[in-house]
Amino acid sequence: MGARYDLLAAKDTAAVMSTYARKPVLFVEGRGMRLYDDDGREYLDFVSGIGAVNLGHAHPAVTEAVWQQMARLVHVSNLYHVEHRAELAEDLSSLLGGGWKAFFCNSGAEACEGAIKLARRWGAKHKGPEATRIITAERSFHGRTLAALAATGQPSKQEAFAPLPPGFTHIPLNDLDALDSEIDSSVCAVMLEVIQGEGGVYPCERDYLTWARRLCDDRGALLIIDEVQTGFWRTGETAFAHQAYGIRPDVVALAKAMANGLPAGAVVAHGPAAEAFEPGDHGSTFGGGPVICAAARATIAALKQEDLGARAARDGAYLRSGLERLARETGAIAEVRGKGLMLAAHLTRPAAADVAAAALGRGLVLNHIGTDIIRFLPPLVCGKAEIDTLLQVLSELLEDGDGAP
Ligand SMILES: *Cc1c(COP(=O)(O)O)cnc(C)c1O
Secondary structure: OHHHHHHHHHHHHHHOOOOOOOOOOOOOEOOOEEEEEEOOOOOEEOOOOOOOOOOOOOOHHHHHHOOOOOOOOOOOOOOOOOOOHHHHHHHHHHHOOOEEEEEEEHHHHHHHHHHHHHHHHHHHHHOOOOOOOEEEEOOOOOOOOOOHHHHHHHHHHHHHOOOOOOOOEEEEEHHHHHHHHOOOOOEEEEOOOOOOOOOEEEOOOHHHHHHHHHHHHOOOOOEEEEEOOOOOOOOOOOHHHHHHHOOOEEEEEOOOOHHHHOOOOEEEEEEEHHHHHOOOOOOOOOOOOHHHHHHHHHHHHHHOOOHHHHHHHHHHHHHHHHHHHHHHOOEEEEEEEEEEOOOEEEEEEOOOOHHHHHHOOOEEOOOOOOOOOEEEEOOOOOOOHHHHHHHHHHHHHHOOOOOOO
């Protein structure tokens, strides 16, 4: 660690609120899946800013789009039409199969918050004033603002902030009976992640999602899919994870990888849900600004052009089989979960933080969840050679005893 690290880390501790236990490194540059610290040391990035930099760091097409738009016009607000916003909405609609409308915001929490407000507005118009309740899953994560936090199914993140907005019911994921017994006339929406990300990479079963769709149709509730982490080809061949399940949600929340690391979010909806908001119902000063929309359009175009969904599927399968081999060889991995390049190794011991810290010392950036889950969210440009390096280091660390049983 260099002198700049020491200086900035000390200032950060003194001047920035302590909401994160930051790792002992200062990244100053990135290219593709590689990061560089203030000493010029190279790292392979298996976190990509928590699944936000799907194209890899400093992608020239995004840089160029931002640069061009920055030089023309940065901000006028949502009171006016601007370039790129309508075209981005069209891009998102066509990725989702056509017929969708977007509301633009700046983050995943805001996208979920917007989806919640949209569902309540829809409920009041189409079901009645009592239809305000939203069902979400235990262990889910939908963001840190108060309503998104109330939707989040993790009491440890919620307890300090009571009272949270009412109207949220949490049920166990993949439990059809629980869903069946909860959806009644007081429910306006069911909100699910296809693969729970922050909760530890727990996927929905196929039957569960198709039944959730059917139950929502039968009982007149919206199905909201939170694709904030799973979106933009993270899970492989399809742009959005739900598309591999053959279902069509009513509302989708998007953010993270949408503008390759710049703050962008969207609520997209079709059918009556897309018409539920009226002027004055919801808003954002910065959402849908021309710079971010230009960045998002360039991101989507490059993800398609480089066929990164196919790479995420192929290299994700390669990483998964490598982790499964490590599980057999070391006995230190109890389960491998996830899809595409959104994977987790659930360790047999509470050693995830130690493994990630040791890996950082060996030039690998890894994320750990809780005490025993290591999550892999590399940029989708990650290749077999980089995965081989990861697997080699992991096998040494797990055999060294950092994660061994
Ligand atoms: C990260 C995340 C959010 C919150 O996004 P922020 O941009 O941090 O507000 C919401 N939902 C899911 C599924 C996420 O992974």
